[in-house]
Amino acid sequence: MAIETYISQEKIESRIKELARQIDQDFGGEEVVVVGVLNGAFIFVADLIRQMKSPVYFDFIGASSYKGTESTGKITITKDIKVDIKGKNVVLVEDIVDTGLTISELNVLLKEREPKSIKLATLLHKPAKTAHPVSIDYLGFEIEDKFVIGYGLDFDGRYRELPYIGIYNG
Template identity: 60%
Template sequence: MTKPAPIGVFISEEQIQTRVKELAGMINRDFQGQDVVVVGVLNGSFIFCADLVRHIQTPVNIEFVSLSSYEGTNSSGEVAFRMDVKQSLEGKNVIVVEDIVDTGLTISFLLKHMKLKNVKSLKLCSLLRKKARLKVDVPIDYLGFDIEDKFVIGYGLDFDGRYRELPYIGVYGE
């Protein structure tokens, strides 16, 4: 297997870590002294989710869901559940943690699904948002960065399963 060409830095590791701490600070203020359930959306958000919860100072339970809506670099428009949360979320404060809101279709589907679980509160935390590609306007309570319409990789984001391990975000193909 050949080693891939280096990917240039779009958002640096330092910028990401600074923003993750700021987002956790907002969550700490909003949920001071309350339990929260953080629901990470696999696979892309796992690194962001791990870094985020390390800075959340209120009691946290962690769950994961897995959905699929991508084929290569394009959203298929079809959302499929692969895995749902294991615990009951009824009456709980839930923060969904997503890597990127692109079209908004997947996260909109997931938020509707979470509301059906009779949660006490439901918030969305997304590392990235591409406003130019939004088909569904999804309110993001805690947003890391708005980015232009580029296919990004690194810090959990991938292209066909590769590049998730990069500590920064790069643009695929540039």
Template identity: 60%
Template sequence: MTQSNASIGEFISEAKIQARVKELAAMINKDYAGQEVIIVGVLNGSFIFCADLFRHLTIPCQIEFVSLSSYEGTESSGEVSFRMDVKQSLVGKNVILVEDIVDTGLTITFLLKHMKLKNLKSLKLCSLLLKRARLKVEVPVDYLGFDIEDKFVIGYGLDFDGRYRELPYIGVYGE
């Protein structure tokens, strides 16, 4: 552990994450056998999870990204703003949103409503993490990596003010 990561406690190991990513991809491959899927990653936090998941998919698939903002430091601001939408039409397509973490549920609920307006064939949500204790709205997570307690986590794409995304594991900030 480098000096800058000295106060980061490992919460979910790299090996455990990779095993779960393979399991999630296997579920998606089974559910969408013979169909094409558009994976829509939610930037910036999901980019590593999205890439790892995408590499394990054996079904025909494409990838797109959206970017939203709702965080200030370690807390959700409660207000969601769009930075970037998908570039291609999703009309009649199977879409799986790939999110790093569902915390309050406000951001992903905003995005799910937005996506439903695009006349999709199907829409599912894949999230690496879910913090049930912080949910303000119920969110239907179709493919879930880990259900976690209310801790501020970083690593594997998750950040604290843009830092720590590069960690290969998920750590708890401040432990």
């Protein structure tokens, strides 16, 4: 199967450097707890924190709302964070916001833990699918309503390793 490149590796790398600079500027040298949403955000988190100058502590939270290419309409927490975020600056990092369900539910869950601040970084946003509006503080790219893979995004666990974002035409 040929996979059409949608966003190149070079564009992703350049945008991540810009996002890291923006995060560093916003937090002014204070420690940032980066919470990546598994599994899709792991590559984005790794590349983002390597570009940041702020002191970083990172952890991952696992949440799932997809089966194949469709949202199930509910989320399941598959792994919780271990770090206590009370009184800390948190950046929640997601691979893609489409319906907004997962990120809105995670936002509520994390706010209950009383962080000093919580901001959202997402590599991709698909506004045409948004049913649960969320405030995105750090956005990589706004995309059309296409099913995308690569750079951590998958189709049933495959294609995460691609260094670019491609369009899945299964």
